[in-house]
Amino acid sequence: MNGLTPHTSFLGMLANATPTVLFVLSVLAAMSVGCWSIILVKIFTLTRAKREAARDYARFQKAESLRTAMQELGESRASPSFHVGRLAFAELVRMEEAPMPPVEKGRVTMDNIRRVLRQGVTEELGNLSKTLPFLATCANATPFIGLFGTVWGIMNSFHSIGLMQSAALAAVAPGISEALIATAIGLAVAIPAVIAYNFFLGYMQTIERELVNFAGAFLNRIQREVRWAPIPTSQEEAAQNAVGGA
Numbered sequence: 001m002n003g004l005t006p007h008t009s010f011l012g013m014l015a016n017a018t019p020t021v022l023f024v025l026s027v028l029a030a031m032s033v034g035c036w037s038i039i040l041v042k043i044f045t046l047t048r049a050k051r052e053a054a055r056d057y058a059r060f061q062k063a064e065s066l067r068t069a070m071q072e073l074g075e076s077r078a079s080p081s082f083h084v085g086r087l088a089f090a091e092l093v094r095m096e097e098a099p100m101p102p103v104e105k106g107r108v109t110m111d112n113i114r115r116v117l118r119q120g121v122t123e124e125l126g127n128l129s130k131t132l133p134f135l136a137t138c139a140n141a142t143p144f145i146g147l148f149g150t151v152w153g154i155m156n157s158f159h160s161i162g163l164m165q166s167a168a169l170a171a172v173a174p175g176i177s178e179a180l181i182a183t184a185i186g187l188a189v190a191i192p193a194v195i196a197y198n199f200f201l202g203y204m205q206t207i208e209r210e211l212v213n214f215a216g217a218f219l220n221r222i223q224r225e226v227r228w229a230p231i232p233t234s235q236e237e238a239a240q241n242a243v244g245g246a
Contacts, residue, residue, distance in 0.1 A: 018156050024149030024182050028142060032189045035138050038131045039196045046203040049080050049128055053210035056081035060214060066221045080128065080207065081214045084120035088218055091116045092226070106226075113222065117215040125208055132200055139194035146186020153179020 056079050063069030070089050073082040095109040157176050 018153060021149045021153045021179065021182055024145060024152070025185060028145060028149075028182070028185045028189055031138050031142055031145075032185075035135060035189060035193045035196070038135055039192065042131070042196070042200055046128060046200055046207070048078075050203055050207050050210070052076055052079040053081050053207050053214070055079075057210055057214045057217065060085070060217055060221075066218075066225050069221070080124040080211060083124055084117060084211055084214060085218060087120040088113050088116050088215075092222065096226075109226075110219070110222070113219065117218060121208070121211045121215060124211060125204065128207065129204055132197060132204075135193045135197040135200070139190050139197055142186045142189040142193070143183070144186070146183040146189075149182025149186075150179045153182065 056073055056076065059072050060069045060081070063072055066089070070085055073079065073085055076082060091112050092109065095105060095112060098105060098108075100108065154176055157179065
């Protein structure tokens, strides 16, 4: 055999497929385009976010002061660390201007900034993880969508057997092969989607760790540089300020 005949080629099988199977294949094709678009975009955005979060954490630690650190972070406004730090710094400025006793101001400020840092980290992770649920949906749903198309095609093949009153393999093989295409395409969509989803989850965990470290460093700088900020009275409280703030 030199290859598939026109009747058994991929395009030939599609031409002979039922409207239901064609609809299933169209849905799978659309989901495949969506998956690959997300994969290509996320490879770029998550790689950049991971690199910038690690770089900005190191830059923040080396800065001479909190204000200088924020100015340096402002050079890369797309960085997730900059957005988290900007929210916390804005809250710090507002609390500095609040007419409160220093002791009370320090306590309230640290509580507020912890909440703001936690909110900032959550918002950044939420923005970076947008469209990832679509990959998870495709990974879980496309095999079953393809299986539906296959079952429907096989049902039509058995119906044809009854009409032709012949169970010869030559009579039913084309219909069954057309039906199996749906399952094959469903798996072809699901496999890259699940691999990419798990890969991106690993990236998200790394970015989250960098942002949590940044939030802890931000709180540490406040306690070192802001005169009215409360000083931790124990190692346990210091650890809570550094880590629990994110």
